[in-house]
Amino acid sequence: MSLTIKLEVVTPERPVFSAEVAEVQFPTASCGYYGILPGHTPVMTEVGDGLLYYIQEGQKHWLTVFGGFAEVGPERVMVLARESETMDMIDLERAESSRQRALKMLKEAQTEHDMALAQAKLDASLIRLQAAGHPAGHGY
């Protein structure tokens, strides 16, 4: 049994990440967070919005993921995300301005649909801010 597991994150726009890691944790759509260690039993599940972390050489690294699917095997984790970013892909200013806009939209929302859209937008921006370690992202 190997002590590492291959993590692959791909989105329709680009392959985001691919490397051997020691541990992975990702958010699912319906069952909370999944923590995966090498040798995990095969699982297939829907991925939710949030932060994925992996541990590589004792260091914890974060990725954002938004929706998609994950296939877990004993030797690899494949995440087919709708959207995903590494830390250096995140544009802090854009996330912050997107948060402001979402807050404004939330206040002005008339229908439930608008509300849901604004909330989703706010969540997405908060996840990005949190990932980048921005103060506004905490307390989320």
Added chain:
Amino acid sequence: MASLQDIRRRIRSVKNTQQVTKAMKMISAVKLRKSQERLVALRPYASKMAEVVRRVVVRIKGDAEIQPGPAAQAFLAPREEKRIRLVFVASDKGLCGGFNANVAKAATAFVAHCPSEIVHLDVVGKRAVEWAKKQKLTPTKEYLNIPLPGLQRVVTEISASASAQYHDGEIDALYVVYNYFNSPVAQTPTVLRVFPMELDPSLESKEAGQVSHLLEPDPNAVLETLLPRFVETELLRNLLESSASEHGARMAAMDKASNNAGEMIAKLTLTMNKIRQAGITNQIIEIVSGANA
């Protein structure tokens, strides 16, 4: 014989054409790069997606304990194909060599040999609309002048309605006819059945006993969310393949046109020089014979 003036005029006109084709080639090269980048980025995602879907399907099929839900059932046991939906992808503009002609030929052959009825036809691109008219088919929906970023919206629309139709039993299969992007200079017209998915029986038996994935929260929920996304990814890939192919084909066609124009200019210049030389020779002969007299 054409006069010197005429030939000069023709050379000028060919030169102008050459300039246009050169510019078009350059523009196509830029557009090709954009489409190709997106396509190359999407391909690994699409192939992995197909792999995952295949594995889930095999898994559900191989496990007698799982009761397949309606969406899953339709995928696992394909109905007899009586009514199908066809998506035909061509380009909006011409001047791209055999790009449209080839894919139209493939579509015509497909329609001619298809035993089932086409109940829903989506056409992407003006040339596709023209093809439908020629075939006396009425497109249900036309998608014209779709820019690259707009493809996603088209894809979402088609896949959502196609999935719903399949679910309601209005259609039994979804086919796409498009140009597969081999390389910037080579496209292959391709007919693809997006769903129901074709499973390779040898792989099926090999994998059936091997891995048994847990499907969380439950198999049907996974499949039901997975399938629309799979269809979407496939369609997006097909549209991008076609877009990249189109620009590649146009680039190749325009390159050829520029070369041909160059050749023509060389030929015309040669004739022009000959005529001029003939004129000069004539004049010299006249002068010499005049002096002799």
